[in-house]
Amino acid sequence: MSAAGRRWGRRQRALLWAVLLAAWEAAWGQLRYSVPEEMPKGSFVGDVAKDLGLQLLELSDRGVRILNKGRTQYFSLHGKTGHLVTAERIDREQLCRLVEKCVLSCELIVEGEMQVYGIEVEITDINDNAPSFREEEKDLRLSETTALGSRFPLPDAHDPDSGRNSLQSYELSGDEHFSLAVQAGPGGDQRPELVLAKALDREEAAFHELVLRASDGGDPARTGTARIRVTVLDANDNAPVFSQAEYTVRVPEDVPVGSVLVTVTATDADEGMNGQMKYSFHKISDRASELFFLDSETGEITVKDELDFEEITSHELEVQAHDGGELFDTAKVVISVTDVNDNAPELTVSSAVSAISEDAPLGTVVALLHVQDGDSGANGEVRCLLQQDVPFRLEKSFKDYYRLVTSRELDREQVSEYNVTVRAADGGSPALQSSAVLALRVLDVNDNAPVFEQERYSARLAENNAAGALVLTVRATDADWGQNARVRYRLREGRVRGAPLSSYVSVQAETGALYALRSLDYEQVRELQLWVRAEDGGAPALSSNVSVRLLIVDENDNAPQVLYPASAAAAAAGSGAAWSGVELAPRWAEAGALVAKVVAVDADAGQNAWLSYELAKATEPGLFRVGLHSGEVRTARSPLARDAARHSLVVVVKDHGRPALSATATLSVVLAESVAELLAELGSAAEAAAPGEAAGSLTRWLVLAVAAVSCLFVAFLLLLLALRLRRWRRRQLLPPASGALRGVPVSHFVGIDGVRAFLQSYSHDVSLTADSRKSQLRLSGASCCDTLPARPLPDEPAPLLGEEDVAAALPADPSAPSCLLS
Numbered sequence: 082m083s084a085a086g087r088r089w090g091r092r093q094r095a096l097l098w099a100v101l102l103a104a105w106e107a108a109w110g111q112l113r114y115s116v117p118e119e120m121p122k123g124s125f126v127g128d129v130a131k132d133l134g135l136q137l138l139e140l141s142d143r144g145v146r147i148l149n150k151g152r153t154q155y156f157s158l159h160g161k162t163g164h165l166v167t168a169e170r171i172d173r174e175q176l177c178r179l180v181e182k183c184v185l186s187c188e189l190i191v192e193g194e195m196q197v198y199g200i201e202v203e204i205t206d207i208n209d210n211a212p213s214f215r216e217e218e219k220d221l222r223l224s225e226t227t228a229l230g231s232r233f234p235l236p237d238a239h240d241p242d243s244g245r246n247s248l249q250s251y252e253l254s255g256d257e258h259f260s261l262a263v264q265a266g267p268g269g270d271q272r273p274e275l276v277l278a279k280a281l282d283r284e285e286a287a288f289h290e291l292v293l294r295a296s297d298g299g300d301p302a303r304t305g306t307a308r309i310r311v312t313v314l315d316a317n318d319n320a321p322v323f324s325q326a327e328y329t330v331r332v333p334e335d336v337p338v339g340s341v342l343v344t345v346t347a348t349d350a351d352e353g354m355n356g357q358m359k360y361s362f363h364k365i366s367d368r369a370s371e372l373f374f375l376d377s378e379t380g381e382i383t384v385k386d387e388l389d390f391e392e393i394t395s396h397e398l399e400v401q402a403h404d405g406g407e408l409f410d411t412a413k414v415v416i417s418v419t420d421v422n423d424n425a426p427e428l429t430v431s432s433a434v435s436a437i438s439e440d441a442p443l444g445t446v447v448a449l450l451h452v453q454d455g456d457s458g459a460n461g462e463v464r465c466l467l468q469q470d471v472p473f474r475l476e477k478s479f480k481d482y483y484r485l486v487t488s489r490e491l492d493r494e495q496v497s498e499y500n501v502t503v504r505a506a507d508g509g510s511p512a513l514q515s516s517a518v519l520a521l522r523v524l525d526v527n528d529n530a531p532v533f534e535q536e537r538y539s540a541r542l543a544e545n546n547a548a549g550a551l552v553l554t555v556r557a558t559d560a561d562w563g564q565n566a567r568v569r570y571r572l573r574e575g576r577v578r579g580a581p582l583s584s585y586v587s588v589q590a591e592t593g594a595l596y597a598l599r600s601l602d603y604e605q606v607r608e609l610q611l612w613v614r615a616e617d618g619g620a621p622a623l624s625s626n627v628s629v630r631l632l633i634v635d636e637n638d639n640a641p642q643v644l645y646p647a648s649a650a651a652a653a654a655g656s657g658a659a660w661s662g663v664e665l666a667p668r669w670a671e672a673g674a675l676v677a678k679v680v681a682v683d684a685d686a687g688q689n690a691w692l693s694y695e696l697a698k699a700t701e702p703g704l705f706r707v708g709l710h711s712g713e714v715r716t717a718r719s720p721l722a723r724d725a726a727r728h729s730l731v732v733v734v735k736d737h738g739r740p741a742l743s744a745t746a747t748l749s750v751v752l753a754e755s756v757a758e759l760l761a762e763l764g765s766a767a768e769a770a771a772p773g774e775a776a777g778s779l780t781r782w783l784v785l786a787v788a789a790v791s792c793l794f795v796a797f798l799l800l801l802l803a804l805r806l807r808r809w810r811r812r813q814l815l816p817p818a819s820g821a822l823r824g825v826p827v828s829h830f831v832g833i834d835g836v837r838a839f840l841q842s843y844s845h846d847v848s849l850t851a852d853s854r855k856s857q858l859r860l861s862g863a864s865c866c867d868t869l870p871a872r873p874l875p876d877e878p879a880p881l882l883g884e885e886d887v888a889a890a891l892p893a894d895p896s897a898p899s900c901l902l903s
Contacts, residue, residue, distance in 0.1 A: 112189070114165065115203040118173035123166050126156060126202055129189060130163025133198060137163055144192030147200075148431055148451070149185075156187055156202065165200065173204045174241035178368065179393065181243060188451070188482075192432040195446045197479040208246035208299025212238040214307035221275070221311045222407035225283045232262060234401075234411070235273040236307055237364060238295030245298035255291040259311070275309065283313040319350040320408035321358055323400075327413040334390040335421045342373070345380040347402030347410055354405030363411055364399035368392075373416070375400065382414065390420040391455040422509025424455035426463045428517045431482065436522040439493040448485040448519055449478065452505045459508035468502035468516070475503070485519065493523040494560045527565040527619025531557035538613075539630040540595075544603040545638055552586065552631060555593040557615035565619040568593075573612040573626065578605065586631070588613055595629065603635040604684045637738020639684040641692055643746045646679070665790075668720045668754045676705065679712035679746045681734040689738040697745065698731035705750070707732055714748060726752050 114127035130137060135145065147158045147165070157168040177183035182203065189198040216236040223233070240248040251273045253261035258279040264272045273293060289311040296304045323345060330343045349356040360380045362370070373396070374385045380400075398414040433448035454461040465475050465483050472489035485501065501519040506512045533555060540553040559566040570593045575582040586609065588595050595613070609631040616624040664677040683690040694712040699705055701724055706717040714730065728750040735743040 112198060112200045113203070114200070115205055116167065116171075117205045117207050118171050118183075119207060119209055120167055120171065122169050126165040126167060127200075128163060129158060129165045129200070133189070135163065135191075137161070144190075144432070146190055146192070148188045148190055150187060150453070155185055156200075158189070165202075171204055173206050173243075174210060176204065178241070179366075188431075190431050190449065192449075195432065195449055195484065197431075197449070197482050199480065206243045206246050208242055208297060208303060210241045210246075211303035212240040212248050212295035212297055212305035214238050214293070214295070214305060216307060218308045218310070221309065222314050223277070223281060223311055224314050224406060225281045227277055227281060229277055229280060231277045233275040233277075234363065235261075235275050235293055235309065237270070237272060238305055238307070239367075240295075240297050240303075242297065242299070247297055248295055249298040249302075250296050252294040252296070253291060254294070255309075256289045256311075258286075258289055259291060261293070275311075281313045287313050289313075314406060319355065319404075321347040321349045321402040321404050321410045323347045323402060323410050323412035325412060327415065329415045329417070331417045331419055332384075332388070333419050333421050334388045335423055336384055336388060338384050338387060340384050342382050342384060342416060343414060345382070345400050345402075345412055345414065347380070347412075349404045349408070351404060351406065355408075357405045359403045361401055361403070362398060363401040366396070369396045369398060372396070373398065382416075388418050390418045390457070391424065394418055420457050420460055422456055422460040422507065422511075422513060424460075424507075425513035425515045426452055426454045426505040426507050428452050428465070428503065428505040428515045430517055430519065433485075433519055435520065436524050437487070437491065438524045438526060439491040440526045440528070441487055441491060443487055443489070445487045446484050447473065447487065447521060448501075450475075450483045450485065450503060450517070452481050452483065454507050456507060456509065462508040463505050464508075465503060465505050468504050471499055471501055473499075473501055491523050493525050493562065494529060496523065497562070498522050525562040525565050527561055527617060527621075527623060529560040529565075529617075530623035530625050531559045531568045531615035531617055532625060533557045533615065533627040535627070537628045537630070539632065541632045541634050542597060542601065543634045544601050544636050546597050546600055548597065548599055550597045552595040552597055553629070555588070555595065555613050555615075555627060555629065557593070557625065557627075559617045561617065561619065565617055567618040568615050569618070571614055571616070573614055575611060577609060582609075582611055585609060586611065595631075601633050603633045603686065604639070607633050609633070635686045635689055637685055637689040637736060637740070637742060639689075640742035641681045641683045641734040641736055641744045643734060643744050644680040644682060646677075646746055646748055664714075664748055664750045666716070666720070666750055666752055668722075668724075668752045670716050670720060672716055672718045674716045675713055676716060676750055677714040677748055679707070679714065679732045679734065679748070681712065681744065681746070683736050685736065685738065689736055691737040693735050693737070695733045695735070696730065697733040698729075700725060700728040700730075704728065705730055714750075720752050724752060728752070 112127065112129065112132055116124065116126045129135075145158060147156055149155055149168075154168045155171060156165055158164075159166050171185075173183050176185070183206075185202045185204060187200050187202070189200055190196075191198075214236050219236050221233060223231075235251075238248050238251070240246070248271065251261060251263055251271065253259065253273075253275070258277065258281060260276045260278045262274045262276045264274055266272050275291070291309040291311065293307045293309055294304055295306075296302050324347070325345075328343050328345055332340075332342055336342075345360060347358050347360070349358060358380075360375055360377050362375055365373075372384065372386050372388060374383050375381070376383070380402075382398075382400075395418065396416040398416070399411055400414055401409045401411050403409045429451050431449045431451045437445065437447055450465070452463050452465055454463050463481075467473065467475060472487060472491060473485055474488040476484045476486055478484045483503075485503070499519075499521045501521060502516055503519065504514055504516045506514045534557070535555075538553060538555055542550070542552055555570065557568050557570075559568055569590045570588045571590060572583060572586070572588050577585055583598075585598060585601070585606075586595055587598055593613070593615070611629050611631070612626050613629055614624050614626050616622050666674070666676045670676075679694055681692055681694075683692055692712075693709050694707045695709075696705065696707040696714075703717055704720065704724060705714055705728070707714055712732070712734070714732070730748040730750060732746045732748065733743055734746065735741050
């Protein structure tokens, strides 16, 4: 097997062991891999998805990503294979100058599960660096009297590689006067020395040229060379001596550039040129040569660049003192760098959500934070805290990771957005701090029902409104947001006069405007009581109800309707007689005698139904008068012999609306002293009304009319007698305080078939219509048919019934509602 095949086999076995070790440690939350340095970008490091048991489809769904420590991204995660690969070429010697084992750490963050896994990758060395000498040429000046076996230090070779690839051996070639000896240093390093094997003779050879070769243990091996020139001088018998074999100094890392750290001193017993000292670094690392400067004349070691405790904590130097005869002494200088709190904590947000629902349970993780501090000791101890009083708390997670979780219930209606400030402070004095701000929106949940601006609504709407008229607008607000705060309105269904409520009014779903769908009539509907529901757009939706009372305001849209006297057409349909409008009055009637009563009603209410009566036209203007509020037609004076027998009266009935509406009633009054005169007047009236009818027919109807009036009068007397007897009996059986008799007052007007009889006293509160098939008497303490009660005239005659009879016939409570008696 060739050497290349053996190297490939060793690399494959090492890779297999690394994979097995990574699989074993994955179960403990820590993955370990190894990869050789100088591998090209995208080289395979480890199968992270397999070691953690993640499916390839879950890598993108769960938000799996690699977080590298430091500023350089050395590793990345291949999204399709789940492999950990190199993100750039890695140079082990550049990353780990003074570290034997080079390990890079990173974290694998699974955002979907808020989990963190640690990954450590060991960078193994390859033989990519040859040994090199800091001094490729060195001049030695030796006295010819130098004793055999004297040793002289040679420049050290440096190989950045490690292990077998580092420096392994030295070889010397070129002259028989010198041999090579390799000594082991305190740290196990090899220190070449030139050994004088044969006496020098300046006269034989003033110069000797030597070659020092350094080799590493790589396969193939790499070498480096240095040329050594030895000049033979005259004798110098005293070598320099340092005041201390080892100088130790402790300096803080923030020491200013240019500061003197230590001064090394050496003395030489010789005089002249052989006693003059020159100082130089004999052994120093590359980094130390960048940080420190040695003054060759004074021996002062100063700082020429800023020190960093976090980079290198200690520097070991070797200083040589040479006299003029090339004799020397060596001293060791140890510079220890102490830590200063010069690094503020680094607080980074590894994973965070931008929004959280307000009903999220306690302990919900909203962010994953990582904190680190480059200092050490107390200066590197970091504590995290929240800046303000917020419903969140910090919990320690993996190593230097913290989780930000909810600690109280959230309410978007109180606080809709949080700017959570997380502050990290170290333990230095004074402490250094850093902070990070997390912006977190609270998502709305439908947890608030709409609220109306008023507990109840009421409005007044005049009747006869236009269809589609705006009645009022209800408004409800919802403390939620977005769709959950969108309020829609609708009516709760009901019925009004047998019809659906929605046929009367409607509500606009978006604005809450309530409209009347039809023209409303106060005489049919005086009030609408309805409920409006406000419902939000949440799922499930929340709602609330409010009552709305709509009062219909009356308008004067109904003219008064005359019930008596009936129109000619109504009278003819009711009785078949043409004299239905004739009223009878004796010629001996006194002033103020009741002749007739005009009865009218108004379908409106309130002031619109208050009726007043006026005498518009009369055959004899001064003979009759009409009560303003009662409608009673009375004699203004006693009839005279010269007054005509037949009189025509036109009465105007007006309401009190604006504008006022009116109706007219026409009465025919016949004055007579005897029955014969009455019949004659009626006959002449009949001939004037229908001259073509037979006289026998007219006489027959007159006789029937007189008979009917006589019977009515007799019946009235009998009724009056019965009421007297009943009252007397009740006084015998019941105490006087048992209440008034509820019955029909005997003083009411009575009319049959157009022939009317009247009494000397009449109560305007009740009336009997001529066209009613069923006689009804309406008793009311207030005005009848919504008319104002009439006040009796001061000159009215005493009623036929006593005052106590009338009081007994009226209701006991004037404010009691009216009742109907059939």
